[in-house]
Amino acid sequence: MAVLELLKNRAGASWLFLVAATVVSWAVGAEHGTGSTVAVLVLGIAAIKVRLVGLDFMEGSISARTTVAGTGLRRASADLQLSKGC
Numbered sequence: 001m002a003v004l005e006l007l008k009n010r011a012g013a014s015w016l017f018l019v020a021a022t023v024v025s026w027a028v029g030a031e032h033g034t035g036s037t038v039a040v041l042v043l044g045i046a047a048i049k050v051r052l053v054g055l056d057f058m059e060g061s062i063s064a065r066t067t068v069a070g071t072g073l074r075r076a077s078a079d080l081q082l083s084k085g086c
Helices: 002-006 010-031 036-056 061-065 069-084
Strands: none
């Protein structure tokens, strides 16, 4: 019953998706080494998770929803590169 309660609002559904995506990326990354296909899959899942967290859990999410999805992903990618000092 508690899982069904979480699905009643967007933040709860997003949280469940984030948990599932984390489990999937961990399972794929832990069991299959560091091949390029695995790396692309794990980074793709991470990009989706960054976008979802930005839209649903960060301050200013209303204005973030008005941006084009591709622009948001490019911005998230740029933010990750800046935080790593690239």
